[in-house]
Amino acid sequence: MLAGREAGYSASVSTRTTAxxxxxxxxxxxxxxxxxSGLREAAAGxxxxxxxxxxxxxxFGAGSADARVMLVGEQPGDQEDRQGRPFVGPAGRLLDKALTEAGIDPGDAYVTNAVKHYKFTQAEPRKRRIHKAPTLREAAACxxxxxAELPSSGRN
Ligand code: SF4
Structure with a gap:
């Protein structure tokens, strides 16, 4: 009985892996x-x-695990992406002002985003990066x- 190559065919094995x-x-x-801190370190990769x-x-989010309030934005913006911290720049200053006016010390707040990487469009390299909303799939992935950041997760 002929098998494989002798029979005129050969088996092929796919080496394609899923990223x-x-x-x-x-x-x-x-x-x-x-x-x-462990979550933050792992999220970097x-x-x-x-x-x-x-x-x-x-x-990743910033603030104490014992924070009185937790604020969740959509995703990092241009400045947050560059500095690696949530709610920096004008948006962060506005948030600090709003918290203070509400009687909450900004140091008592844990701030984070639902999506941890900045999504943007850019017409050409060196041109301004324009914020692009994450898809539902990306938000769900994140x-x-x-x-895990929620106090109720038991991880922090
Ligand atoms: S945006 Fe995507 S790659 Fe970035 S932390 Fe979330 S799931 Fe991971």
Missing amino acids: PEDRYTAQPFVPERGGL CRGCPLHRDATQTV GPWLA
């Missing part, structure tokens, strides 16, 4: 332990969706980070 970002979930990158490719860095 982590193609799975659209941050879950494999989220550590079970380590508190907020997240490849849970394609947004990490063009952004400068992960912008959801495990936000869930």
